Amino acid sequence: MYGNHDTTSVPVEAPAADDPTFDRDFMALIDDDGRVEPRDAMPDAYRRGLVRQIAQHAHSEIIGMQPEGSWIGRAPSLKRKAILMAKVQDEAGHGLYLYAAAETLGVDRADLLDRLHTGRQKYSSIFNYPTPTWADIGAIGWLVDGAAITNQVPITKCSYGPYARAMVRICKEESFHQRQGFEILHTLSHGSPQQHAMAQDAVDRWWWPSLMMFGPPDDDSPNSARSMRWGIKRFSNDELRQRFVDMTAPQSHALGLSLPDPELAFDALTGHWRYGEIDFTELFEVIKGNGPLNAQRMAHRTDAHERGDWVREAALGYAAKHARTEAVA
Numbered sequence: 467m468y469g470n471h472d473t474t475s476v477p478v479e480a481p482a483a484d485d486p487t488f489d490r491d492f493m494a495l496i497d498d499d500g501r502v503e504p505r506d507a508m509p510d511a512y513r514r515g516l517v518r519q520i521a522q523h524a525h526s527e528i529i530g531m532q533p534e535g536s537w538i539g540r541a542p543s544l545k546r547k548a549i550l551m552a553k554v555q556d557e558a559g560h561g562l563y564l565y566a567a568a569e570t571l572g573v574d575r576a577d578l579l580d581r582l583h584t585g586r587q588k589y590s591s592i593f594n595y596p597t598p599t600w601a602d603i604g605a606i607g608w609l610v611d612g613a614a615i616t617n618q619v620p621i622t623k624c625s626y627g628p629y630a631r632a633m634v635r636i637c638k639e640e641s642f643h644q645r646q647g648f649e650i651l652h653t654l655s656h657g658s659p660q661q662h663a664m665a666q667d668a669v670d671r672w673w674w675p676s677l678m679m680f681g682p683p684d685d686d687s688p689n690s691a692r693s694m695r696w697g698i699k700r701f702s703n704d705e706l707r708q709r710f711v712d713m714t715a716p717q718s719h720a721l722g723l724s725l726p727d728p729e730l731a732f733d734a735l736t737g738h739w740r741y742g743e744i745d746f747t748e749l750f751e752v753i754k755g756n757g758p759l760n761a762q763r764m765a766h767r768t769d770a771h772e773r774g775d776w777v778r779e780a781a782l783g784y785a786a787k788h789a790r791t792e793a794v795a
């Protein structure tokens with residue numbers, strides 16, 4: 467049923483998608499900040515847009531395990547290793563919640579993975595950059611997870627119930643990720659001169675790609691207006707990017723590290739940080755598949771998928787056996 471997922475609210479009868487009043491009633495629900503639930507009728511374009519967005523988000527979570535996963539065996543202490551393992555495992559969990567949320571829209575998880583593996587669906591370009599030093603793990607947590615939180619907190623209020631609810635838990639875990647990244651960088655920044663230089667180098671490399679995580683500028687973002695009209699997206703790319711810069715710039719001072727933008731300055735009139743122009747040609751190259759590690763990430767993913775075949779087979783066999791036992795009992 468439609469509603470705010472609040473048991474005290476009065477259920478609204480969902481009109482059928484071929485009812486002439488359907489679009490008007492659907493938009494009235496959205497305007498009323500109601501939630502759309504899996505069994506509700508919804509415009510086909512709304513469903514398809516959500517599948518695309520949730521799948522891309524899920525793919526990003528699992529591909530995002532790779533740049534950091536490669537550091538689990540090389541983390542500088544047992545404590546760091548345990549923290550990093552927990553973080554990478556969280557990302558697998560985020561993928562799981564999101565594939566499950568996408569499945570409530572009538573798609574099959576195996577099909578979504580197939581679309582990823584054959585290049586028909588994308589993942590976030592940020593994960594095509596390399597992680598050559600331990601400081602990259604700090605920079606990813608601080609900047610990449612920080613940008614992810616900024617993007618994702620508004621999705622906890624999005625119009626599609628299962629996506630919004632999945633995002634509540636994800637955001638709590640992302641804030642732990644951001645803190646652990648900040649703490650790694652803080653330790654390095656206040657360590658030896660070499661450690662400080664390593665932290666600064668990682669921040670220099672990750673800053674601009676992190677800003678690009680918010681997508682193209684608003685004037686250049688064709689899907690944004692429709693997503694906002696449907697209550698899937700709550701703020702524009704540029705608004706979210708500004709929010710991220712406002713949060714991060716003061717934190718860089720606390721870290722004792724600089725951000726690689728000579729134009730970055732606090733504007734007392736607007737209360738916001740101004741930043742320099744972003745060179746999006748690089749982002750578009752990475753999206754086209756020409757980033758530093760696109761091919762390697764996909765090869766690793768498809769290989770892991772093939773090698774995991776026996777696990778999926780065993781899980782399905784176990785579930786079938788369990789269903790038979792339950793039917794007998």
Ligand SMILES: [Fe+2]
Binds near residue numbers: 640
């Ligand atoms: Fe995540």
Ligand SMILES: [Fe+2]
Binds near residue numbers: 557614639640643
């Ligand atoms: Fe994360």
